Amino acid sequence: MAADGPRRQPVTGLPLAAPGRRTHTAGPLHTGRSRRSPRRRALLLILPAVVPTGAVVLAALTSALLSSLGLTPLVGQPRLTLDPWRAPTDHLWTAAGLSVAIATAATVLAALVGLATALAITGRRRSGRLLALLSSATIPVPHVVGAAAVGLLLADAGFLPRVLGVETGWPPLVGGRWWIAVVAEYAWKESAFIALVVSSALASRVASYRDTAIVLGARPWARLRYVTLPLAAPALVASAGISFVYVLGSYEVAWLLGRPSPEPLPVLAFRLFTSLELTARPEAAAVAVATAALALAAVAVAAAALRRMEGWR
Amino acid sequence: MNGYLRLTGVSLRYGPQQEPALDEVDLEVPAGSSVAILGPSGSGKSTLLRVAAGLEEPTAGSVTLDDVDLAGTAAENRGMAMVFQRPLLFPHLDVTDNVAFADRVRGVPRRAARRRAREFLELVQLAGFERRTPRSLSGGQEQRVALARALAAEPRVLLLDEPFSALDAGLREEMYELLDELRLRLSPTILLVTHDHREADALGDTVAVLDGGRLLQSGPMRQLYTRPASLAVSRLLGGRNEIAGEVRGGWHHSPLGVFRVATSVADGPGVLLIRQEAVELTGADADAVGTVVRVRRRGPRALVTVEVGGPDRPGTARVTAELGPGLQLEVGRDVGLRLPAEALAVVAGNARQDGVEADPVESVDDGQR
Incomplete structure (x- = not known):
């Protein structure tokens, strides 16, 4: 039987690749050019989506930037000026801080709940399917509907204090100092999104890696720490980044459930944009550009984190 | 450890x-x-x-x-x-x-x-x-x-x-x-x-x-190769030769001839098994003579299928033998087969068992399964 295969070589003579170099087992057809081709094809395939989206975003940002610099006034002559940026300065810094705080709190909560849900979805067969169904059902609910529902639930005359029989002394969750209802609504909705993204990423491979870890002696906590969390990290960072940027730029929930003052960036931008004073439009544009800059910074941070995890996927 | x-x-x-x-x-x-x-x-x-x-x-x-x-x-x-x-x-x-x-x-x-x-x-x-x-x-x-x-x-x-x-x-x-x-x-x-x-x-x-x-x-x-307990084992181990016949008094009778049964098998239908590597192609002192009906290359070696049977024996049997490196045989040539007694095994039943359809007289080789 041994004659069927190639002759054995002594172990010491095994043709191993030199350290530091990758051994390519592919033949000559696998040239650099052929490896790039699929990437180029993929780029061509996404162009129909990227071009219009990019055009709209670029046009909108350019228009907002020009307006914020006084170059496209509704009345009067175009004049390069930073006045629209200076006018809401106090508001701008406060609004930026408030927006980042709300987005951070909501994203952290959503990431924790979403991760826990994803682990439950991938770890349990029957209840996991039910959880996945509930998460899927949450996603199509519009934020404005969710905000109304959270308002009806958490307000001092809402459903929850009535159920609990609290007539006085209910904390100001809606419109209060700590923006709890706003954060809760975003965390609820975004946690469902994060749960689905993370569970999808884990579903295809966590079982086999979990079995590998088990037979290497890893107990449940070690498996979570050394295997499951690292495997979930890329999807978690990506979906949390998307959620952060969404919450940062979202208007309706903060407007419905938040305090009148101070205002987060999107609410401030909307109020200035719809002001009776047309001269406030450039200020609204400045706030919008500032919001976009913050969002881009968050995207850059998430992208950098994902690049570090590139090999993990 | x-x-x-x-x-x-x-x-x-x-x-x-x-x-x-x-x-x-x-x-x-x-x-x-x-x-x-x-x-x-x-x-x-x-x-x-x-x-x-x-x-x-x-x-x-x-x-x-x-x-x-x-x-x-x-x-x-x-x-x-x-x-x-x-x-x-x-x-x-x-x-x-x-x-x-x-x-x-x-x-x-x-x-x-x-x-x-x-x-x-x-x-x-x-x-x-x-x-x-x-x-x-x-x-x-x-x-x-x-x-x-x-x-x-x-x-x-x-x-x-x-x-x-x-x-x-x-x-x-x-x-x-x-x-x-x-x-x-x-x-x-x-x-x-x-x-x-x-x-x-x-x-x-x-x-x-x-x-x-x-x-x-x-x-x-080695034991599994030479003494498979069933057709299924023989097939899983890559055995190609299954010669259907009958066991009578410790001898297996088939179109291939009559061969001594080394193991204890009750009288009745029985399938003679021999690995293709054990079958020798020879010109003299053959246990059976047949005609080459198929040759398939397997790297330096070849699998040769020989059909045995003739006017003096009812039915035909096909035996596959492995040909050594460098040797050649063409289809249509008459050759002798030597089947070493120590390489022969017989299992009770017929070649239909284990879900494989085969003529009870003419054995089917692996390539046709």
């Missing part, structure tokens, strides 16, 4: 209405030995390994390690490590940290774990690859790292689930050599599964043939 593994009456059903995935399997893996489970896809061989590892709970039977029943012992506490068909290296860890994984989850400090990992990497001849990521390794290198990772866990039984089946022939041979080397140095107890009888022969001291969740036969590979 070597325990005595014993499976007794292990059965597994996934549902009351379903066929058992494992049906009362008994298997012993003595300390320091290597036992190969051979079976086709879906035969239950990977399931058996998962039951031994504790990843599946048997519905009946027991798994003992050094006479300690492992029922109720979690898989992570069984002292077994497993290498899967895919290397499944943790993508977020480099090569060293992958090998150091078992020590790390046991609470060994990182520096000490990494130092030990480097020793095991040297053992699998991957010194210098410590900082590499799994993505930068070839398939063979990945499987070496997976082997080093499993060995670093210092298991009492090493379970190998078709670990080399995704590798090309050359790399497989390298891995066989490596495993031989590791066995000489560490004497681990190994239970491996494979669908390749050559791999089972190369890696197992003994081989257990599994099909449909049942253990059909076990023993040294």
Whole structure:
């Protein structure tokens, strides 16, 4: 039987690749050019989506930037000026801080709940399917509907204090100092999104890696720490980044459930944009550009984190 | 690093209405030995390994390690490590940290774990690859790292689930050599599964043939080759010759001729088995004479199918023989066949059993199945 295969070589003579170099087992057809081709094809395939989206975003940002610099006034002559940026300065810094705080709190909560849900979805067969169904059902609910529902639930005359029989002394969750209802609504909705993204990423491979870890002696906590969390990290960072940027730029929930003052960036931008004073439009544009800059910074941070995890996927 | 593994009456059903995935399997893996489970896809061989590892709970039977029943012992506490068909290296860890994984989850400090990992990497001849990521390794290198990772866990039984089946022939041979080397140095107890009888022969001291969740036969590979207990075993081991006939008084009668039955077989229908490698093509002193009806090249060798039968014998029989390197035969040529008595085996029944349709007189060779 041994004659069927190639002759054995002594172990010491095994043709191993030199350290530091990758051994390519592919033949000559696998040239650099052929490896790039699929990437180029993929780029061509996404162009129909990227071009219009990019055009709209670029046009909108350019228009907002020009307006914020006084170059496209509704009345009067175009004049390069930073006045629209200076006018809401106090508001701008406060609004930026408030927006980042709300987005951070909501994203952290959503990431924790979403991760826990994803682990439950991938770890349990029957209840996991039910959880996945509930998460899927949450996603199509519009934020404005969710905000109304959270308002009806958490307000001092809402459903929850009535159920609990609290007539006085209910904390100001809606419109209060700590923006709890706003954060809760975003965390609820975004946690469902994060749960689905993370569970999808884990579903295809966590079982086999979990079995590998088990037979290497890893107990449940070690498996979570050394295997499951690292495997979930890329999807978690990506979906949390998307959620952060969404919450940062979202208007309706903060407007419905938040305090009148101070205002987060999107609410401030909307109020200035719809002001009776047309001269406030450039200020609204400045706030919008500032919001976009913050969002881009968050995207850059998430992208950098994902690049570090590139090999993990 | 070597325990005595014993499976007794292990059965597994996934549902009351379903066929058992494992049906009362008994298997012993003595300390320091290597036992190969051979079976086709879906035969239950990977399931058996998962039951031994504790990843599946048997519905009946027991798994003992050094006479300690492992029922109720979690898989992570069984002292077994497993290498899967895919290397499944943790993508977020480099090569060293992958090998150091078992020590790390046991609470060994990182520096000490990494130092030990480097020793095991040297053992699998991957010194210098410590900082590499799994993505930068070839398939063979990945499987070496997976082997080093499993060995670093210092298991009492090493379970190998078709670990080399995704590798090309050359790399497989390298891995066989490596495993031989590791066995000489560490004497681990190994239970491996494979669908390749050559791999089972190369890696197992003994081989257990599994099909449909049942253990059909076990023993040294030479014995299985020359004395298969059934047609199914013969086929799983790559046997091509099944000559249907009848056993009368310890002799097998068929269109091929009359041959002494070495084993005890009751009178009645019986199938004569002989491996193609054992059939000699000769010009003189032939046990049977026939005509070459087919020649198929197999690398330097060839498989020659000879049809035997004539006016003095009812029916025909086809016998496949392996032709040595450099030899040639053309279709239509008359040749003699010598069938060594020690290579002949007879199993009761006829060639229709085990789901294979064959003429009761004319045997069908493997190429036509």
